Amino acid sequence: MGKMTTTTARNERSNRVSVFVTLLMSYLVVLLIPVIVFWGLYTQIERIMIENANNSNMALIEQAKQVVDSRLDEMHLISRNITSHPRLDALLKAGSPQTGAEHYNYYTFMQEMQRYRNSSSFITDFYVYLDESDTVLSPTLKTTSSVLFSDIYGYESLTFQQYQADILHGVHFNRYLPVTEVGKGLNQKRMLTYMQTLPFGEKNNPKGALVMLIDERQITGLLEEIVKTNNGTISIKDASGQVILSAGETGVPDMGKAEDKQPVMTVSSRSARSGWEYVSVVPEKVFMEKVNMVKRMAAGVLGICLAAGVAACAYMTYRAYYPLRDIIRFIRQSHPAKEGKVRNEYDFIKSTMADSFGKQTEMKEQLSRQTPVIRSNFLQRLLKGNVDTADMSEHALEFMGISFPFPGFAVALIELRDASGFIHNERESEWALIRFVTGKVAEEIHPFTAYSVDLEKNQVAMILNMPEPLQDKAGELYDWAEQVKLVIEQRFKSEITIAISDIRSDLGCLASGYTESLKALEYSIFTAYKPILFYDEMKQKTGVYYDFPIETEIQLINAMKSGDTDKAQDIIQRLYHNNFSGQSISPELGRLMFANLLSTMFKLLNALNLKYEDVFGQAGKSIEDITEGSTVEELYREVKWMFGQVCLYVRDQRGDSSSQLLDKIKSYIAEHHDDAMISLASIAEQFDITPPYLSAFFKKNSGTNLTDYLAKIRIERSKEMMRDAKNTISHIARSVGYTSDVGFIRVFKKYEGITPGKYKETLHSLSSTLRNDHLNS
Numbered sequence: 001m002g003k004m005t006t007t008t009a010r011n012e013r014s015n016r017v018s019v020f021v022t023l024l025m026s027y028l029v030v031l032l033i034p035v036i037v038f039w040g041l042y043t044q045i046e047r048i049m050i051e052n053a054n055n056s057n058m059a060l061i062e063q064a065k066q067v068v069d070s071r072l073d074e075m076h077l078i079s080r081n082i083t084s085h086p087r088l089d090a091l092l093k094a095g096s097p098q099t100g101a102e103h104y105n106y107y108t109f110m111q112e113m114q115r116y117r118n119s120s121s122f123i124t125d126f127y128v129y130l131d132e133s134d135t136v137l138s139p140t141l142k143t144t145s146s147v148l149f150s151d152i153y154g155y156e157s158l159t160f161q162q163y164q165a166d167i168l169h170g171v172h173f174n175r176y177l178p179v180t181e182v183g184k185g186l187n188q189k190r191m192l193t194y195m196q197t198l199p200f201g202e203k204n205n206p207k208g209a210l211v212m213l214i215d216e217r218q219i220t221g222l223l224e225e226i227v228k229t230n231n232g233t234i235s236i237k238d239a240s241g242q243v244i245l246s247a248g249e250t251g252v253p254d255m256g257k258a259e260d261k262q263p264v265m266t267v268s269s270r271s272a273r274s275g276w277e278y279v280s281v282v283p284e285k286v287f288m289e290k291v292n293m294v295k296r297m298a299a300g301v302l303g304i305c306l307a308a309g310v311a312a313c314a315y316m317t318y319r320a321y322y323p324l325r326d327i328i329r330f331i332r333q334s335h336p337a338k339e340g341k342v343r344n345e346y347d348f349i350k351s352t353m354a355d356s357f358g359k360q361t362e363m364k365e366q367l368s369r370q371t372p373v374i375r376s377n378f379l380q381r382l383l384k385g386n387v388d389t390a391d392m393s394e395h396a397l398e399f400m401g402i403s404f405p406f407p408g409f410a411v412a413l414i415e416l417r418d419a420s421g422f423i424h425n426e427r428e429s430e431w432a433l434i435r436f437v438t439g440k441v442a443e444e445i446h447p448f449t450a451y452s453v454d455l456e457k458n459q460v461a462m463i464l465n466m467p468e469p470l471q472d473k474a475g476e477l478y479d480w481a482e483q484v485k486l487v488i489e490q491r492f493k494s495e496i497t498i499a500i501s502d503i504r505s506d507l508g509c510l511a512s513g514y515t516e517s518l519k520a521l522e523y524s525i526f527t528a529y530k531p532i533l534f535y536d537e538m539k540q541k542t543g544v545y546y547d548f549p550i551e552t553e554i555q556l557i558n559a560m561k562s563g564d565t566d567k568a569q570d571i572i573q574r575l576y577h578n579n580f581s582g583q584s585i586s587p588e589l590g591r592l593m594f595a596n597l598l599s600t601m602f603k604l605l606n607a608l609n610l611k612y613e614d615v616f617g618q619a620g621k622s623i624e625d626i627t628e629g630s631t632v633e634e635l636y637r638e639v640k641w642m643f644g645q646v647c648l649y650v651r652d653q654r655g656d657s658s659s660q661l662l663d664k665i666k667s668y669i670a671e672h673h674d675d676a677m678i679s680l681a682s683i684a685e686q687f688d689i690t691p692p693y694l695s696a697f698f699k700k701n702s703g704t705n706l707t708d709y710l711a712k713i714r715i716e717r718s719k720e721m722m723r724d725a726k727n728t729i730s731h732i733a734r735s736v737g738y739t740s741d742v743g744f745i746r747v748f749k750k751y752e753g754i755t756p757g758k759y760k761e762t763l764h765s766l767s768s769t770l771r772n773d774h775l776n777s
Contacts, residue, residue, distance in 0.1 A: 053265065092130055173196065266279065435454050568647050668683060
């Protein structure tokens with residue numbers, strides 16, 4: 001009996017060992033799978049790390065390129081200002097000896113150069129060489145080329161003859177000389193030289209040159225981050241491939257030296273603006289040291305993980321086997337209560353799953369409550385063309401409760417013209433309720449599948465889905481609109497207008513349909529009241545208006561006030577193109593538009609205290625002769641010429657000194673209009689004149705009061721900021737120099753005729769419509 005018991009116990013232990021070994025082998029096999037996969041994938045790590053290093057280096061180069069390009073843009077702007085300066089041509093032609101007037105021209109030109117120099121910290125110095133008089137002008141001195149070379153800006157690597165031939169007398173167009181030592185004694189620096197032939201664009205007979213000197217540190221300072229990051233070097237080549245500057249470690253091999261066998265990593269990027277190529281060369285050993293270190297660390301970590309994994313497998317195997325052993329003991333033991341209650345892992349799994357299913361149910365309930373909001377947002381984006389219909393799935397539409405079973409689509413825009421019978425306190429909650437009611441009524445009326453979308457405060461859009469044949473649905477659309485109108489007016493005491501687009505056969509055309517319904521709704525202002533409008537009827541009505549916005553009229557007046565003939569005639573040309581190119585506009589409307597243009601011109605003449613005869617003489621055409629031209633082309637040519645004459649007369653009436661002072665005052669106002677403390681007195685103090693003189697001078701030379709001019713500058717800036725819907729009226733008021741919303745609103749309404757809020761609302765509404773019109777055309 002005792003022998004039988006021992007044999008049974010041995011068999012039980014044998015069975016237990018076999019189960020334990022089976023579980024352990026299973027865990028080890030599972031552990032080996034990620035190890036094998038790891039070694040298979042790790043062969044790609046070096047390539048990926050190298051690519052990441054190149055990408056990181058390229059990102060740094062791109063960042064440095066953008067910064068350098070921005071500084072070069074500053075330099076090119078100064079170069080263009082100097083080469084296009086009105087006094088430069090006279091200085092280039094002046095020889096020796098020089099008259100007093102020419103000396104004055106030199107002086108004033110040097111003052112302008114000083115102003116340009118102060119505008120940029122990037123340029124160390126620059127000078128203009130005048131070949132006729134062998135004169136060099138810089139912001140601080142006037143000298144000759146020989147003195148400049150021998151005492152100030154001589155080149156260590158060039159003789160005077162080479163300096164004259166290569167720099168002063170050579171033909172250059174945005175050319176750069178590589179960095180070299182420039183200057184004498186303690187003032188000697190490594191400089192990058194920029195050269196431009198004068199006059200600008202001259203190729204055969206240059207009369208001078210513009211030379212700009214840039215301290216090498218101005219550029220190398222911008223490249224320090226790249227050099228410090230990769231311990232390499234970075235070179236800059238100009239458009240011809242010449243290396244003009246290098247920065248970085250001197251020990252890094254030059255990629256151009258074939259005898260240097262040390263492997264390097266090279267990345268480059270070329271600037272589209274300057275034509276410069278930025279080349280970064282990094283020794284490969286610098287990076288590979290990190291790669292090898294990562295490999296060693298990975299191998300060590302892998303070894304540790306394997307050891308820990310084996311231990312974890314043994315522990316997990318024991319834990320997996322432990323419940324089985326307890327179950328066997330529990331079954332065979334005669335008194336399980338003595339051993340205490342055994343924890344059942346299956347009960348734990350069951351409770352976990354029950355809890356998980358409960359949370360999933362709760363999540364579904366929350367998601368179902370948000371479905372209407374999600375659907376509304378989706379339909380709004382669908383109407384505005386922000387949804388790629390090709391990527392929409394039936395499952396996604398079904399989740400939002402949307403179904404389009406038919407091929408036809410139309411958009412109806414419902415405007416609540418008068419909801420006073422339903423709304424009493426003008427609260428948003430009441431407007432939301434009437435929009436909801438209107439949308440639900442329109443959805444429930446057959447025969448179409450319809451979905452409503454809340455838009456503006458008093459607008460609801462409807463997406464209508466209809467079966468074929470589509471060409472027979474116009475009558476049904478009208479009947480549907482009639483029923484909606486009848487229910488809303490009778491049951492909810494609200495007057496509505498319904499604008500309906502054309503019927504399309506593509507879901508992607510809903511954005512066009514929305515635009516069409518907007519146009520149809522806007523067309524209602526040109527007709528007697530019609531509760532139901534079809535875009536098809538509206539688009540057959542052509543030539544009912546012409547395009548001459550208030551902003552364009554203001555731009556035209558400002559161009560004439562400044563005597564800018566080209567800008568004024570360009571504005572008239574754009575007006576002509578916008579109204580008569582590709583549009584059907586009647587001659588009567590054309591003459592009306594040109595009459596409006598002439599009215600603008602006469603308003604300006606009156607503001608400037610000018611008479612018609614002063615500008616055009618006694619022999620000028622009468623207004624009747626101009627407006628009775630046989631064609632709009634004749635009117636266009638005549639009006640364009642007249643505006644040009646006004647600009648020429650205004651420009652001729654201004655003296656050079658007065659014009660310069662006026663331009664400085666306007667520039668000061670433009671730069672400081674956002675200062676709430678700016679005033680007539682502060683501006684007069686800035687220019688060292690009295691406030692009464694400033695007021696009279698500005699009125700005489702600009703045709704408007706300084707206070708009005710400042711207000712208009714602020715209003716124009718505020719109108720630009722209103723193009724961004726995120727800018728609030730309060731923020732705009734502070735940004736343009738007003739201390740309170742009240743003052744800004746009062747001034748804006750005085751000059752524009754409407755409040756800022758109404759203007760902003762109208763601007764965004766019109767911008768959306770015009771953009772859709774342009775896309776459709």
